[in-house]
Amino acid sequence: MxxxxxxxxxxxxxxxxxxxxxxxxxxxxxxxxxxxxxxxxxxxxxxxxxxxxxxxxxxxxxxxxxxxxxxxxxxxxxxMGRSFQIPQPFGNLTVFENLVVAATYGQDRAEAAVTDLCVSVLERTELLARANQPARSLSLLQRKRLELARAMATGxxxxxxxxxxxxxxxxxxxxxxxxxxxxxxxxxxxxxxxxxxxxxxxxxxxxxxxxxxxxxxxxxxxxxxxxxxxxxxxxxxxx
The missing domain is CATH 3.40.50.300 (P-loop containing nucleotide triphosphate hydrolases)
Incomplete structure (x- = not known):
């Protein structure tokens, strides 16, 4: 199928x-x-x-x-997860917080239940070192990675x-x-x-x-x- x-x-x-x-x-x-x-x-x-x-x-x-x-x-x-051509993260939230939002709403799960998933996605998209950095401060490549990570956080x-x-x-x-x-x-x-x-x-x-x-x-x-x-x-x- x-x-x-x-x-x-x-x-x-x-x-x-x-x-x-x-x-x-x-x-x-x-x-x-x-x-x-x-x-x-x-x-x-x-x-x-x-x-x-x-x-x-x-x-x-x-x-x-x-x-x-x-x-x-x-x-x-x-x-079904999607990234967009022009990344538009929540600029005042950290990279990790952006993923938490995507995971909780994209999977309809409690915030506490998605923490490990978000850490795993950050590792896979090479953003773990940026986890506590505001999204607005990222470079273009990092914003692209965050766009990918947010889509992946929805499972x-x-x-x-x-x-x-x-x-x-x-x-x-x-x-x-x-x-x-x-x-x-x-x-x-x-x-x-x-x-x-x-x-x-x-x-x-x-x-x-x-x-x-x-x-x-x-x-x-x-x-x-x-x-x-x-x-x-x-x-x-x-x-």
Missing amino acids: PILSLQNISKSFGALKVSDDVSFDVPQGQALGIIGPNGAGKSTLFNLITGNIAPDAGSIRFDGQDVTRMPPMQRCLGG PKLLLLDEIAGGLTEGECQALIATIRAIHAEGVSIIWIEHVLHALTSVAERLLVLDFGRIIGMGPPDEVMQSREVREIYLGIDV
């Missing part, structure tokens, strides 16, 4: 169709990368999966349950990452990739939108390519990037 299944998902804003009959499955434990030019509908797709917007047609199943009309909080409680079965490598130096990017790869190795399914292609392909087993809300390619990364249509649309190469 796939962890996530989208069937014939469509969404329009007025005359603009941002998701056009999108169907795909994510098997348990797989990492799926999503690429496409700006305006391709990648963020809209994430918002449909997480319930921030509702589809006009189609269905979404998560962990065997129809969640098409389920609100975002219920999807989170069911095991996700499926982790959605939205351009988490954007804006990082090559060295910072490689360090973050190592953390994401370790999380994936633990069995967490991942869907990752990213423009930093080498970061994405170092983790993802499959790529999905969007253009104007429709899927134009899906399969193993090497195979997909050899597609004439993908190279012309995504890479801007006249093949």
Whole structure:
């Protein structure tokens, strides 16, 4: 049984169709990368999966349950975690307090019951040394790590990452990739939108390519990037 299944998902804003009959499955434990030019509908797709917007047609199943009309909080409680492209932590709270908030609300557990979990997540995301530091004082890489940590604190079965490598130096990017790869190795399914292609392909087993809300390619990364249509649309190469 796939962890996530989208069937014939469509969404329009007025005359603009941002998701056009999108169907795909994510098997348990797989990492799926999503690429496409700006305006391709990648963020809209994430918002449909997480319930921030509702589809006009189609269905979404998560962990065997129809969640098409389920609100975002219920999807989170069911095991769907998400990071956002622009990290917006609670700046006046410490790094540890940010995780406690995510864990208590994202798992509906008492604060005292999530302490060990939060420490474990801080270790896995290399933020333990920053635990008592205000979130507003973190560097960009540390804020990206905190965004990842907050998503992990909700105890996700499926982790959605939205351009988490954007804006990082090559060295910072490689360090973050190592953390994401370790999380994936633990069995967490991942869907990752990213423009930093080498970061994405170092983790993802499959790529999905969007253009104007429709899927134009899906399969193993090497195979997909050899597609004439993908190279012309995504890479801007006249093949």
